[in-house]
Amino acid sequence: MLAKQFQWSAPSSLLSFVTERASLRSNRLSMGEVKVTLEVGSDGVAVITISNPPVNALAVPIILGLKEKFTEASRRDDVKAIVLTGKGRRFSAGFDINVFEKVHKTGNISLMPDVSVDLVVDTIEDCKKPVVAAVEGLALGGGLELALGSHARIAAPRTQLGLPELTLGVIPGFGGTQRLPRLVGLSKAVEMMLLSKPIMSEEGKKLGLIDAVVASEELLKVSRQWALDIANRRKPWLRSLYRTDKLGSLSEARDIIKIARQQARKTAPNMPQHQVCLDVLEEGIVHGGYSGVLKEAKLFKELVLSDTSKGLVHVFFAQRATSKVPNVTDLGLKPRHVKKVAVIGGGLMGSGIATALILNNIYVVLKEVNSEYLLKGIRTIEANVRGLVTKGKLTQDKAEKTLSMVKGVLDYADFKEVDMVIEAVIESLPLKQKIFSEIEKACPAHCILATNTSTIDLNLVGEKTSSQDRIVGAHFFSPAHVMPLLEIVRTEKTSAQVILDLMTVGKTIKKVPVVVGNCTGFAVNRTFFPYTQGAHVLVNLGVDVFRIDRVISSFGLPMGPFQLQDLAGYGVALAVAKEFANAFPDRTVTSPLVELLVKSGRNGKNNGKGYYIYEKGSKPKPDSSVLPVIEESRRLTNIMPGGKPISVTDKEIVEMILFPVVNEACRVLDEGVVVQASDLDVASVLGMSFPSYRGGIVFWADTVGHNHVYTSLKKWSELYGSFFKPSRFLEERARRGIPLSAPATSSPSSKSRL
Ligand SMILES: C[C@H](O)CC(=O)SCCNC(=O)CCNC(=O)[C@H](O)C(C)(C)COP(=O)(O)OP(=O)(O)OC[C@H]1O[C@@H](n2cnc3c(N)ncnc32)[C@H](O)[C@@H]1OP(=O)(O)O
Numbered sequence: 045m046l047a048k049q050f051q052w053s054a055p056s057s058l059l060s061f062v063t064e065r066a067s068l069r070s071n072r073l074s075m076g077e078v079k080v081t082l083e084v085g086s087d088g089v090a091v092i093t094i095s096n097p098p099v100n101a102l103a104v105p106i107i108l109g110l111k112e113k114f115t116e117a118s119r120r121d122d123v124k125a126i127v128l129t130g131k132g133r134r135f136s137a138g139f140d141i142n143v144f145e146k147v148h149k150t151g152n153i154s155l156m157p158d159v160s161v162d163l164v165v166d167t168i169e170d171c172k173k174p175v176v177a178a179v180e181g182l183a184l185g186g187g188l189e190l191a192l193g194s195h196a197r198i199a200a201p202r203t204q205l206g207l208p209e210l211t212l213g214v215i216p217g218f219g220g221t222q223r224l225p226r227l228v229g230l231s232k233a234v235e236m237m238l239l240s241k242p243i244m245s246e247e248g249k250k251l252g253l254i255d256a257v258v259a260s261e262e263l264l265k266v267s268r269q270w271a272l273d274i275a276n277r278r279k280p281w282l283r284s285l286y287r288t289d290k291l292g293s294l295s296e297a298r299d300i301i302k303i304a305r306q307q308a309r310k311t312a313p314n315m316p317q318h319q320v321c322l323d324v325l326e327e328g329i330v331h332g333g334y335s336g337v338l339k340e341a342k343l344f345k346e347l348v349l350s351d352t353s354k355g356l357v358h359v360f361f362a363q364r365a366t367s368k369v370p371n372v373t374d375l376g377l378k379p380r381h382v383k384k385v386a387v388i389g390g391g392l393m394g395s396g397i398a399t400a401l402i403l404n405n406i407y408v409v410l411k412e413v414n415s416e417y418l419l420k421g422i423r424t425i426e427a428n429v430r431g432l433v434t435k436g437k438l439t440q441d442k443a444e445k446t447l448s449m450v451k452g453v454l455d456y457a458d459f460k461e462v463d464m465v466i467e468a469v470i471e472s473l474p475l476k477q478k479i480f481s482e483i484e485k486a487c488p489a490h491c492i493l494a495t496n497t498s499t500i501d502l503n504l505v506g507e508k509t510s511s512q513d514r515i516v517g518a519h520f521f522s523p524a525h526v527m528p529l530l531e532i533v534r535t536e537k538t539s540a541q542v543i544l545d546l547m548t549v550g551k552t553i554k555k556v557p558v559v560v561g562n563c564t565g566f567a568v569n570r571t572f573f574p575y576t577q578g579a580h581v582l583v584n585l586g587v588d589v590f591r592i593d594r595v596i597s598s599f600g601l602p603m604g605p606f607q608l609q610d611l612a613g614y615g616v617a618l619a620v621a622k623e624f625a626n627a628f629p630d631r632t633v634t635s636p637l638v639e640l641l642v643k644s645g646r647n648g649k650n651n652g653k654g655y656y657i658y659e660k661g662s663k664p665k666p667d668s669s670v671l672p673v674i675e676e677s678r679r680l681t682n683i684m685p686g687g688k689p690i691s692v693t694d695k696e697i698v699e700m701i702l703f704p705v706v707n708e709a710c711r712v713l714d715e716g717v718v719v720q721a722s723d724l725d726v727a728s729v730l731g732m733s734f735p736s737y738r739g740g741i742v743f744w745a746d747t748v749g750h751n752h753v754y755t756s757l758k759k760w761s762e763l764y765g766s767f768f769k770p771s772r773f774l775e776e777r778a779r780r781g782i783p784l785s786a787p788a789t790s791s792p793s794s795k796s797r798l
Pocket residue numbers: 069098099101102137138139140141142182184185186187189208209212215216217218220361364365
């Protein structure tokens with residue numbers, strides 16, 4: 045039986061919570077914690093300290109402060125040398141990303157301070173006194189670039205060093221593209237920048253990026269002495285920008301850049317920052333570091349204004365915003381320690397969830413109904429873990445230790461010791477109800493009772509228990525040990541403590557938890573159910589399946605809707621379509637195509653034959669023998685106007701598939717199923733692989749323009765039926781000119797009070 049739609053209403057206090065969040069980020073500025081200090085010791089070393097908790101981001105006042113303190117230190121006669129460090133055992137996480145956000149909102153690039161030449165080259169690198177960076181915890185982006193501009197770098201153990209700017213749609217902008225290759229060599233620098241892959245200080249020492257790794261307690265002492273040794277010419281005074289010893293020959297460098305370009309074209313086709321980064325690297329190699337710095341500064345500013353950067357910066361903050369859930373994380377509750385979890389069901393999902401738990405040091409009791417299924421589940425977990433060893437991501441020792449943390453069982457005896465149960469059996473309500481009444485008896489009173497259902501109403505799952513406050517949805521995405529999203533579904537009865545505990549477990553197992561309300565399909569599957577439907581409408585209107593897949597892939601999804609259907613299996617497609625048809629009959633379309641495919645002996649990737657042919661070791665190939673099946677589907681649906689295929693552009697294909705998704709997202713927002721629109725952006729990126737550089741589904745729709753979305757859907761609904769009918773929320777937002785991402789109370793029609 046299908047879930048009755050339940051509407052989760054959030055309390056009215058949430059609106060101010062959400063809207064104030066952005067200003068809270070910058071409020072620290074006025075709290076006196078944001079400053080740069082200078083202290084001169086009796087040894088004549090000036091220690092300049094960056095203080096901007098929690099990560100010492102290089103906000104504009106910090107940059108101004110650095111300029112002022114460096115100028116003072118180089119002027120003062122009692123200063124022989126300088127040490128640059130960060131307060132609170134974190135050197136710096138780089139330039140303040142809030143400034144990017146401000147530039148995106150205002151379009152005013154002059155908000156970006158001039159740092160690269162003025163501060164890093166002229167003030168630090170060309171300083172008349174030696175500068176040593178004492179780095180600890182992390183030195184990322186602009187933080188690492190300040191250290192690269194210094195004359196030596198001393199690091200505490202396990203300090204993270206990296207230039208992750210490309211993940212924000214820009215390139216390193218404080219000279220990192222020029223100095224990093226001069227310290228670690230071009231290949232390694234390309235890898236660190238293009239893959240945004242940080243290294244640890246120990247590796248940095250081997251590569252020559254770090255001069256010495258010393259215990260945290262020794263860091264300042266050693267750095268001071270190092271700076272004095274440079275001043276006294278006992279240690280070399282090196283300016284990274286002018287080094288060439290690690291660059292290799294021009295032809296070698298050109299080869300490395302050429303290969304990197306080809307790879308980036310394949311792996312990041314829609315992201316300009318990768319090619320720009322390589323252009324800038326090449327400039328520095330051909331014309332020298334200073335020329336490279338100038339080109340870097342110019343192109344950095346251009347990239348800050350790009351749509352790619354807007355999307356990626358939005359996702360950065362949106363992801364962090366998910367960890368603040370009104371009436372959960374603001375109540376002063378402490379997460380309880382979850383040491384042992386029981387997973388019920390050793391299928392693909394259950395074994396994936398168990399793998400994620402044990403990999404992160406949480407004991408698992410895996411329960412199955414018989415020893416055959418149990419063995420299969422355990423084998424899958426073993427294969428998951430051993431796969432990581434093969435890929436070099438886990439040592440053999442750690443793999444053995446990890447696998448020893450799972451125990452297979454056939455009854456509930458061990459459940460008396462678990463802190464959480466995650467049920468991951470098939471989508472059958474009677475079965476789930478039976479399991480929940482059994483586990484209510486078998487588990488301790490504090491135990492969290494979670495279900496991995498992707499569609500069934502949680503109130504119904506827990507109907508036969510008297511523990512509704514402990515019942516929560518833990519919706520993982522397949523493969524559960526890989527996909528980063530955890531959709532946490534709360535009902536109106538789920539306690540705040542239980543939600544907080546599950547969020548904490550989610551973070552422990554390196555997922556991004558997004559808390560949502562209870563309704564059919566919850567936030568993610570519900571928002572995206574029109575995705576496949578839209579694709580089927582297009583095919584039945586006469587558009588080629590393989591063209592649709594190509595166009596959607598070029599838009600940025602990892603594969604098109606038909607290849608995805610082949611991968612997920614047709615059983616899933618049929619079951620899901622039925623559930624949504626029951627829940628939302630006004631806007632679901634029926635396409636006979638999948639049933640016809642099954643009848644013709646196809647079962648997608650499972651049996652090697654679907655829309656594509658799957659052969660071991662080769663890429664899926666479009667199967668032309670599927671075309672008659674598609675013709676039959678078109679004949680049965682008979683929706684082609686005048687019996688002729690419609691003519692559409694690639695842009696229209698994208699829009700006819702994704703605007704219905706936006707339309708459903710609007711309903712999800714209107715019903716208050718998510719705390720804020722950006723939660724849907726994060727969920728679409730992490731759960732559905734929507735391209736992060738487009739900022740997520742709602743952000744993208746606002747970029748395209750709600751008016752365009754509305755008028756297009758209206759036109760198609762008149763031509764092709766109610767599947768495209770714009771929702772009331774969308775219509776109202778378009779009429780009143782309010783972005784879809786604006787909080788719900790801006791719209792008088794909204795039912796919830798977010
Ligand atoms: C010109 C230059 O080349 C350009 C640049 O430097 S661009 C910036 C490059 N740096 C980065 O990309 C690093 C971004 N930050 C991160 O990866 C992670 O935050 C981190 C590894 C530093 C810390 O991770 P973690 O401990 O899990 O904490 P996390 O929740 O992410 O961050 C803590 C807070 O610091 C903020 N923060 C982190 N880095 C920030 C930055 N560079 N600017 C502004 N705020 C930042 C987060 O938004 C968060 O704020 P909140 O508490 O208000 O939500």
